Amino acid sequence: MRAAMLPESGPIPAATAAEAVIRVEHLSKSFGDNHVLQDFSLEVGKGENVVVLGKSGSGKSVLIKCMIGLLPVDEGRVTVLGQDVAALDHDALDQLRARVGFLFQSNALYDSMTVRENLLFPLRRHWLAHRRGEEAELIKQALDDVGLGHTADMMPAELSGGMRKRIALARTLILRPEIILYDEPTTGLDPVTAREIDQLIREVQQKYNTSALIISHDMNCVRLTADRVALLVDGRCYAEGTYEALAQDPDPVIHEFFA
Ligand SMILES: Nc1ncnc2c1ncn2[C@@H]1O[C@H](COP(=O)(O)OP(=O)(O)OP(=O)(O)O)[C@@H](O)[C@H]1O
Numbered sequence: 001m002r003a004a005m006l007p008e009s010g011p012i013p014a015a016t017a018a019e020a021v022i023r024v025e026h027l028s029k030s031f032g033d034n035h036v037l038q039d040f041s042l043e044v045g046k047g048e049n050v051v052v053l054g055k056s057g058s059g060k061s062v063l064i065k066c067m068i069g070l071l072p073v074d075e076g077r078v079t080v081l082g083q084d085v086a087a088l089d090h091d092a093l094d095q096l097r098a099r100v101g102f103l104f105q106s107n108a109l110y111d112s113m114t115v116r117e118n119l120l121f122p123l124r125r126h127w128l129a130h131r132r133g134e135e136a137e138l139i140k141q142a143l144d145d146v147g148l149g150h151t152a153d154m155m156p157a158e159l160s161g162g163m164r165k166r167i168a169l170a171r172t173l174i175l176r177p178e179i180i181l182y183d184e185p186t187t188g189l190d191p192v193t194a195r196e197i198d199q200l201i202r203e204v205q206q207k208y209n210t211s212a213l214i215i216s217h218d219m220n221c222v223r224l225t226a227d228r229v230a231l232l233v234d235g236r237c238y239a240e241g242t243y244e245a246l247a248q249d250p251d252p253v254i255h256e257f258f259a
Helices: 060-067 090-099 115-125 135-145 161-173 191-208 219-225 243-247 252-258
Strands: 020-031 034-045 049-054 075-080 100-103 179-183 211-216 228-233 236-241
Touching: 020 060, 020 211, 034 049, 034 060, 034 075, 034 211, 049 060, 049 191, 049 219, 060 075, 060 179, 060 211, 090 100, 100 161, 115 135, 115 161, 135 161, 135 191, 161 191, 191 211, 191 219, 211 219, 228 243, 228 252, 236 243, 236 252, 243 252
Parallel strands: 034 236, 049 211, 049 228, 100 179, 179 211
Antiparallel strands: 020 034, 020 075, 228 236
16 A cells, blocks of 8 residues: 555545544644644544654644643644543543543653652542542552563662653553553663563553554654554645555655655
């Protein structure tokens, strides 16, 4: 299959699965004269991993921030789990964010807290009444899911970069998100550890049927984690398709990413 090159203002790259859990429609976002996103459209299907690939500064982080309402959009619409993000009030946005996990590039762990306390934090913040009393079990499950069941009493400073990334993922998983947004999940990791994180992203998808939007410019990460790749070029979704299809596409703009 050849990758689809998308005409300007053309059809929205469709999710392969029947149900779209994220729908970005004709999104534009500028900062002054810096037109970062211009008519960007994309869908992510249920259970699907979509990687947004773009050069440094192309607007990948801005896209993710618009998706979870951290940045207002200028034009267009973002629908997440059936809800128009721009229309949500503070409480509704907070509830939606409990269903959408976000793995920060920095991991954002609290250094003064143990691993256990770091994992308790989201549970308490989004206090799940029906799960009260199950915290210990949930923490054990989340740590086991990332292969770090023995680290509950350790401090983040005692962990390697790869382990910190796993703990950050465990902290995201503990709320059983339906969607996970990964911001450059392998940046700063050595190649072996990076591949372990890629593998873990796949394991999480398979075990929990989560959908994921992953932003990356690590081509191994893209190849190993993506069901579908969307190329963000000049603010729009320039092309989308499987890694294999895009890698074989002769279009010079696409080829540059895979060369
Ligand atoms: N809050 C902001 N105010 C002004 N400009 C911003 C803001 N956030 C991002 N930008 C600008 O938007 C552009 C895209 O930034 P963004 O961080 O999304 O790029 P990126 O693709 O994630 O890059 P990288 O791969 O290097 O992380 C940049 O020119 C950046 O300076």
